[in-house]
Amino acid sequence: MDEVFEQRRYLIPFRSNLLPQIFTDTLVIGAGVAGMRAALTASEQGDVILLSKGDLKNTNTAWAQGGIAVVTAKTDTFESHIEDTLEAGAGLCEREVVRRVVEAAPGRMQELIDWGMMLDHDAAGQVMVGREGGHAAARILHAGGDATGREMQRCLTAKVRATQGIRLFENCFALDLITPSPVRGAPVMGAITHHPKFGLQMIWAKSTILASGGAGVLYRETTNPPLATADGLAMAYRAGATLADMSFIQFHPTTLYLAGASRALITEAVRGQGGHLLDDSGRRFMLEVHPLAELAPRDIVSRAIIRQIAKQGGQHVWLDCRHIGDFGEKFPEIASLLKRFDLNPAEDLIPVHPAAHYTVGGVRTDMDGRTDVPGLYAAGEVACTGLHGANRLASNSLLEGLVFGHAAAVASAEMLAAPPGMTRPQWSGGRAGNVSIISDIRPSDRGELDLSDVRSSLRSAMWKNVGIERTGAKLSGVIEMLDFWARYTLDKIFDEPQGWETQNLLFVGALVARSAMWREESRGCHDRTDFPGQRAEFDVHDCWRRGDSTARRVEKGEAWRAALV
Numbered sequence: 001m002d003e004v005f006e007q008r009r010y011l012i013p014f015r016s017n018l019l020p021q022i023f024t025d026t027l028v029i030g031a032g033v034a035g036m037r038a039a040l041t042a043s044e045q046g047d048v049i050l051l052s053k054g055d056l057k058n059t060n061t062a063w064a065q066g067g068i069a070v071v072t073a074k075t076d077t078f079e080s081h082i083e084d085t086l087e088a089g090a091g092l093c094e095r096e097v098v099r100r101v102v103e104a105a106p107g108r109m110q111e112l113i114d115w116g117m118m119l120d121h122d123a124a125g126q127v128m129v130g131r132e133g134g135h136a137a138a139r140i141l142h143a144g145g146d147a148t149g150r151e152m153q154r155c156l157t158a159k160v161r162a163t164q165g166i167r168l169f170e171n172c173f174a175l176d177l178i179t180p181s182p183v184r185g186a187p188v189m190g191a192i193t194h195h196p197k198f199g200l201q202m203i204w205a206k207s208t209i210l211a212s213g214g215a216g217v218l219y220r221e222t223t224n225p226p227l228a229t230a231d232g233l234a235m236a237y238r239a240g241a242t243l244a245d246m247s248f249i250q251f252h253p254t255t256l257y258l259a260g261a262s263r264a265l266i267t268e269a270v271r272g273q274g275g276h277l278l279d280d281s282g283r284r285f286m287l288e289v290h291p292l293a294e295l296a297p298r299d300i301v302s303r304a305i306i307r308q309i310a311k312q313g314g315q316h317v318w319l320d321c322r323h324i325g326d327f328g329e330k331f332p333e334i335a336s337l338l339k340r341f342d343l344n345p346a347e348d349l350i351p352v353h354p355a356a357h358y359t360v361g362g363v364r365t366d367m368d369g370r371t372d373v374p375g376l377y378a379a380g381e382v383a384c385t386g387l388h389g390a391n392r393l394a395s396n397s398l399l400e401g402l403v404f405g406h407a408a409a410v411a412s413a414e415m416l417a418a419p420p421g422m423t424r425p426q427w428s429g430g431r432a433g434n435v436s437i438i439s440d441i442r443p444s445d446r447g448e449l450d451l452s453d454v455r456s457s458l459r460s461a462m463w464k465n466v467g468i469e470r471t472g473a474k475l476s477g478v479i480e481m482l483d484f485w486a487r488y489t490l491d492k493i494f495d496e497p498q499g500w501e502t503q504n505l506l507f508v509g510a511l512v513a514r515s516a517m518w519r520e521e522s523r524g525c526h527d528r529t530d531f532p533g534q535r536a537e538f539d540v541h542d543c544w545r546r547g548d549s550t551a552r553r554v555e556k557g558e559a560w561r562a563a564l565v
């Protein structure tokens with residue numbers, strides 16, 4: 001990485017002993033499915049602080065529509081779900097991780113049902129299962145039609161609120177993970193946070209679980225809520241953790257393309273129910289692209305739409321749902337959204353466009369959510385466990401959050417229960433009271449910056465140059481541009497979240513672009529038009545760590561699973 005990205009260990013200057021101090025056994029950063037699930041397990045062993053930088057209704061989890069993939073039907077098998085996941089991952093999935101997640105799914109799901117999650121049932125009282133692109137069987141459990149995430153978030157929030165020993169801090173922004181020294185390998189001891197009412201605070205924790213979600217806001221077009229600003233990825237890197245497979249960003253083919261509709265997702269299940277994609281002249285162009293037409297894998301549909309839009313010199317293509325009966329009953333959330341814009345799916349064509357949807361890469365972890373920094377665990381979209389490989393199979397991510405949220409908290413509890421000096425670092429036994437951290441950063445003298453302009457320029461540049469179709473020439477141009485912007489943005493000291501988020505986005509955008517430049521092949525959701533097709537020499541994970549000038553190659557299987565050092 002360019003020097004400019006290596007300089008800052010912390011985003012702001014501070015002296016830990018001058019700030020209010022809070023202590024806990026386990027700090028969980030993020031209150032979506034992964035963080036909530038982690039907090040519930042961690043609370044069985046000690047006290048927990050659970051942070052959410054915004055309100056709980058606007059997590060990616062709460063916005064999830066389609067459902068959660070779990071093998072439940074007698075006609076379905078774990079092997080089939082495993083094979084479908086491996087197929088989507090285009091040769092980069094870790095088979096053992098896939099098996100662990102798929103086999104754990106029914107048990108983790110049953111817990112949610114026991115805690116009160118209301119799944120959709122048919123008239124005979126059986127849990128309904130849907131089918132989505134890439135799945136060989138119907139195995140998608142859903143709630144409220146297309147409101148699965150909202151119901152899951154409601155259920156987990158209620159359980160967390162009813163659990164003693166979990167303190168939920170909402171609107172509390174984690175700026176950085178704290179380590180006793182800036183040297184890579186130093187253990188994480190909690191985080192420095194900011195709350196609008198209480199200001200800066202030190203939260204000292206014996207163990208920290210990062211569950212802060214993805215980086216969709218990096219792109220001008222995204223399905224993600226505004227909180228998805230890559231904070232966890234950036235702070236883990238600054239603390240010395242390895243990030244892996246960052247070039248893989250999944251784009252969703254169909255979001256509502258209307259001014260003011262914030263690129264709301266129109267779930268794949270609509271195409272599963274027979275929705276057709278039409279060009280400007282009303283032609284079903286997907287019939288010529290793939291034998292599965294509109295139900296081809298997401299990356300193929302997204303690419304076809306982008307090419308079609310370029311061909312017709314327009315802004316979007318159309319989704320035709322006029323022949324789908326009972327649209328409002330099947331997709332109540334989408335129907336009510338369309339109504340707000342005066343669109344009736346029984347009569348009107350719906351304008352759609354692809355958008356960034358899911359961050360496949362992330363903080364590298366082992367099978368139990370351990371990162372390569374002592375005391376730091378990661379779960380959910382922020383993590384790269386090897387489950388998704390080069391592309392995520394639909395409805396596998398809520399599942400990953402559930403399974404790894406629990407697993408990371410189990411691993412963290414084991415570490416806390418071990419005698420000091422064995423698997424438990426010495427520091428985690430005490431109250432960290434004698435550790436003092438000083439971050440000295442001199443304020444830049446380069447003057448004011450229009451932050452919203454930096455952010456929107458970055459998002460446009462990412463969409464145009466690191467989007468659905470990439471080339472080496474465009475990537476090298478954008479890397480140079482981002483490095484230039486970074487020089488006068490990363491040397492500033494901000495005092496509110498918009499500034500910190502913009503710095504995190506700029507940093508992670510530069511890393512995604514570098515990873516995309518490094519990977520000279522097309523695989524999964526990473527498409528290099530100058531390198532069509534997969535190449536055997538890139539059948540590896542690319543890993544990025546502070547202080548390294550380029551990617552480290554990590555072989556799949558044993559090497560990936562080996563203890564992280």
Ligand SMILES: Cc1cc2nc3c(=O)[nH]c(=O)nc-3n(C[C@H](O)[C@H](O)[C@H](O)COP(=O)(O)OP(=O)(O)OC[C@H]3O[C@@H](n4cnc5c(N)ncnc54)[C@H](O)[C@@H]3O)c2cc1C
Pocket residue numbers: 029030031032033034035051052053054055059060061062063064065066067068069148149172173174175211212213214223224225227231232265357358379380381382394395396397398399401
């Ligand atoms: C529109 C949409 C539809 C989707 N549909 C599906 C689907 O049907 N099935 C499926 O499996 N997946 C779906 N996904 C993907 C899935 O929802 C996410 O991958 C998953 O919910 C991520 O969960 P998470 O717990 O890792 O993060 P999130 O749910 O995104 O939660 C992140 C948490 O971290 C907190 N946070 C972030 N930064 C900070 C910070 N600096 N300080 C403090 N807190 C912070 C946030 O406030 C939030 O509480 C969908 C995603 C979207 C956007």
